[in-house]
Amino acid sequence: MNSPHTLVKIIEGPVKAHHIIQFLSHPSHGGQTCFLGSVRDLNHGRQVVAVSYECHKVIAEKVLNEIITEARVKWEKNLCAIIIHGTRRLQVGELSVGIGVSTPHRDEAFQACRYIIEELKIRVPIWKQEHYIDGESEWLKGHELCQPPQGTALLLATTKSKAIPCGEDFSELVHPKNPTS
Amino acid sequence: MNLNRVILFGKLKNLSPQGFIEVSISSEMTPQIFREEVAKVLSSINPKFKGISELNSSAVANDSRIIFENEPIGTSHEYFLLPPICGG
Numbered sequence: 001m002n003s004p005h006t007l008v009k010i011i012e013g014p015v016k017a018h019h020i021i022q023f024l025s026h027p028s029h030g031g032q033t034c035f036l037g038s039v040r041d042l043n044h045g046r047q048v049v050a051v052s053y054e055c056h057k058v059i060a061e062k063v064l065n066e067i068i069t070e071a072r073v074k075w076e077k078n079l080c081a082i083i084i085h086g087t088r089r090l091q092v093g094e095l096s097v098g099i100g101v102s103t104p105h106r107d108e109a110f111q112a113c114r115y116i117i118e119e120l121k122i123r124v125p126i127w128k129q130e131h132y133i134d135g136e137s138e139w140l141k142g143h144e145l146c147q148p149p150q151g152t153a154l155l156l157a158t159t160k161s162k163a164i165p166c167g168e169d170f171s172e173l174v175h176p177k178n179p180t181s
Numbered sequence: 182m183n184l185n186r187v188i189l190f191g192k193l194k195n196l197s198p199q200g201f202i203e204v205s206i207s208s209e210m211t212p213q214i215f216r217e218e219v220a221k222v223l224s225s226i227n228p229k230f231k232g233i234s235e236l237n238s239s240a241v242a243n244d245s246r247i248i249f250e251n252e253p254i255g256t257s258h259e260y261f262l263l264p265p266i267c268g269g
Contacts, residue, residue: 037269054190055268056261059242085268097269117269125242126268127191139192142267145240146212149251 004072007082008064010057014094015084023082024102031106033113037097039090047133053087053096056125060085067119071101074115075108083116085126096128183207185257187219191264193239196227208256212241212248219262239264 007023017036024032039051068081082100090096097120101113120126122143131137185206194200202222206215220233241248243257254260 053268056190056242056263058245059247059261060268062246121267121269123266124268125190125247125263125266127264128267129191139195139264140267142265144238144265145247145263146238147240147247147249149249 004078004080006065006068006080007084008061008068009084010055010060011084011086012088013086014090015086015096015098017095017098019084020082020098020100024080024100026080026102028078029080029102029104029109031104031109032100032102033106033109034101035097035099035113035117036095037117038095039092041092043130046130048092048130049133050089050091050131051096052089052129052131052137053085054127054129055085055087060124060126063124064120067116067123070119071112071115075112076103079103079108079112081112081116083120085120085124087126089131185260187260187262189262191266193236193262193264196223196230196235202226204260206254206260209253211252212250212254215241215254215260216262236262 015036020034020036024034039048041048064083068083071081072079080102082098084098086094086096097117099113099116101109101116103109103112125145127139127142129137129139183206184203186201187204188201189197202219204218204222206218210218216236216239217233220236223230224232240263241254242261242263243255244259247263248254
């Protein structure tokens with residue numbers, strides 16, 4: 001059996017779909033899934049002509065590799081995955097992100113691919129600025145990356161508390177008044 | 182205290198024409214103190230900057246990772262201020 005392989009890349013310009021497909025070939029894997037994300041022409045009623053992407057490359061690639069490792073633990077230790085994310089100004093219809101996953105069976109491939117794109121959306125330092133037909137541009141609002149104090153991650157994960165913004169007082173989470181069992 | 186470069190991302194780039202600022206930084210600072218120091222510099226260079234509230238949703242990173250809110254930012258070649266993300 002071939003060993004599982006991984007490719008994570010932040011590139012300048014759009015993603016090419018065939019790069020994702022070509023990567024997904026493994027003799028023991030019968031299921032391959034892909035997610036391709038592209039720039040669309042309308043957002044919240046505004047006509048979009050292009051989107052500029054920028055990222056913190058070092059942290060982005062590190063977090064993407066972590067996400068793949070998590071997918072291997074959750075679904076299939078021999079999972080193969082490729083993630084390519086484009087940066088700079090992309091036109092409507094161009095691919096901003098491509099994710100491909102292969103596993104022995106299809107169910108794990110579908111689930112892992114979905115997991116990777118959803119985690120990317122909330123953990124990977126990538127920003128996008130929409131450019132509109134009227135000449136205006138706007139950075140889109142998104143998900144905060146602030147890391148709660150060490151030791152509170154499990155507590156946050158097991159309570160239904162709202163997201164904690166950066167700069168808030170975390171003392172109640174570190175030493176909760178009413179700890180849950 | 183050393184003068185370090187702080188790289189701004191996303192909407193924060195609008196606050197500085199160069200996309201970065203120079204800030205006096207101590208490795209012992211927590212992210213919140215770091216944000217306060219950044220806010221002081223931005224207030225001095227950009228009259229449109231509204232204050233620390235513009236930075237409170239931004240994470241602080243060093244060369245390799247995002248800093249936990251209760252730990253010192255440590256030494257780094259550069260520091261990074263990361264506003265809320267929306268990739269994909």
